[in-house]
Amino acid sequence: MNLNNDTTKNTGSYLKEYDIKPSYQRIKIFEYLRNTKSHPTVDEIFKEIVQEIPTLSKTTVYNTLSLFIEKGIVTVITIEENETRYDADTSLHGHFKCKSCGKVYDFDIKVSKEDIGDLDGFEVDEKHLYFKGSCKACLKNKLKQ
Ligand SMILES: [Zn+2]
Numbered sequence: 001m002n003l004n005n006d007t008t009k010n011t012g013s014y015l016k017e018y019d020i021k022p023s024y025q026r027i028k029i030f031e032y033l034r035n036t037k038s039h040p041t042v043d044e045i046f047k048e049i050v051q052e053i054p055t056l057s058k059t060t061v062y063n064t065l066s067l068f069i070e071k072g073i074v075t076v077i078t079i080e081e082n083e084t085r086y087d088a089d090t091s092l093h094g095h096f097k098c099k100s101c102g103k104v105y106d107f108d109i110k111v112s113k114e115d116i117g118d119l120d121g122f123e124v125d126e127k128h129l130y131f132k133g134s135c136k137a138c139l140k141n142k143l144k145q
């Protein structure tokens with residue numbers, strides 16, 4: 001038994017917990033999302049997984065992602081209107097997009113009930129916090145030029 005098979009099995013039972021039939025494609029897509037910090041787009045996910053599963057179609061990736069979102073194990077990031085990205089980290093955190101290199105970074109946030117006191121009595125379904133600017137690496141490069 002190798003480790004790879006073992007994680008596939010674990011991902012399979014995780015998906016089952018959320019009432020998702022763990023097909024090989026779904027497992028691969030979810031594992032890729034969970035193991036990357038890059039918040040990939042559908043195109044990026046497709047390009048990556050199709051190398052391993054040549055029969056994969058982009059529609060399957062779309063449908064799989066919709067299912068994951070519906071079941072609450074993946075969240076959508078719409079920091080840019082024309083660009084949808086996906087995140088398997090569903091805990092509350094903010095996203096920072098660098099305008100120079102286009103990378104999306106995670107950052108920790110804590111929002112307490114008091115912070116959103118203006119919404120007392122409201123029901124919040126989604127929380128998104130988006131920052132934009134220049135990342136550390138790009139700022140350093142700029143200085144060097
Ligand atoms: Zn940058």
Ligand SMILES: [Zn+2]
Pocket residue numbers: 039087089093094095105106
């Ligand atoms: Zn994130």
